Amino acid sequence: DQQVKQNSPSLSVQEGRISILNCDYTNSMFDYFLWYKKYPAEGPTFLISISSIKDKNEDGRFTVFLNKSAKHLSLHIVPSQPGDSAVYFCAAKGGGGADGLTFGKGTHLIIQP
Amino acid sequence: GAGVSQTPSNKVTEKGKYVELRCDPISGHTALYWYRQSLGQGPEFLIYFQGTGAADDSGLPNDRFFAVRPEGSVSTLKIQRTERGDSAVYLCASSLGRGQETQYFGPGTRLLVL
Numbered sequence: 001d002q003q004v005k006q007n008s009p010s011l012s013v014q015e016g017r018i019s020i021l022n023c024d025y026t027n028s029m030f031d032y033f034l035w036y037k038k039y040p041a042e043g044p045t046f047l048i049s050i051s052s053i054k055d056k057n058e059d060g061r062f063t064v065f066l067n068k069s070a071k072h073l074s075l076h077i078v079p080s081q082p083g084d085s086a087v088y089f090c091a092a093k094g095g096g097g098a099d100g101l102t103f104g105k106g107t108h109l110i111i112q113p
Numbered sequence: 114g115a116g117v118s119q120t121p122s123n124k125v126t127e128k129g130k131y132v133e134l135r136c137d138p139i140s141g142h143t144a145l146y147w148y149r150q151s152l153g154q155g156p157e158f159l160i161y162f163q164g165t166g167a168a169d170d171s172g173l174p175n176d177r178f179f180a181v182r183p184e185g186s187v188s189t190l191k192i193q194r195t196e197r198g199d200s201a202v203y204l205c206a207s208s209l210g211r212g213q214e215t216q217y218f219g220p221g222t223r224l225l226v227l
Binding site: 032104105 | 154158218219220221
């Protein structure tokens with residue numbers, strides 16, 4: 001069973017507009033969430049994270065929102081730029097003492113000029 | 114400073130052979146993680162080291178997989194009697210240690226078992 005779900009395999013957004021990537025989770029014991037960006041043939045690059053005690057974290061063009069009651073988080077990128085085209089992974093930590101991250105399957109973001 | 118490095122970047126082997134994959138974490142990072150990423154999937158956790166000891170190996174799929182970190186820095190993931198299903202990208206990540214949650218990933222080793 002997938003504990004972290006990214007239900008959109010791909011998303012196309014026009015340059016300059018807002019990109020919103022969504023992530024749902026099932027394990028209420030997760031206490032830390034991260035977003036990673038991945039280009040082809042490279043390892044995931046850390047973008048932004050949020051602790052379960054917060055509902056928002058912002059870093060430049062990137063903002064992550066956490067809705068614990070809905071077990072949902074989202075990553076907002078504004079304004080979207082061509083270099084943002086990549087696969088974005090949502091990851092969660094905790095979940096009953098596990099030390100590794102649990103990842104979603106990723107969303108391929110395509111920024112159109 | 115230097116990030117996480119992994120060697121080799123690509124490895125092709127035949128079914129039944131033994132392979133070793135190496136990871137060099139960020140200097141000063143005491144925690145080291147191995148993940149495996151299959152096509153179309155997110156990375157899946159394999160094993161976690163805190164210092165020299167394997168603190169959590171619950172993600173290792175079977176006893177053909179083994180990892181070591183003898184001096185608390187470089188780690189080697191070892192796969193015996195490789196199978197075609199072992200083909201994947203093997204990712205290594207490191208972090209500062211307990212309480213420091215952000216993991217930084219290397220570029221991965223692409224393993225192909227023929």
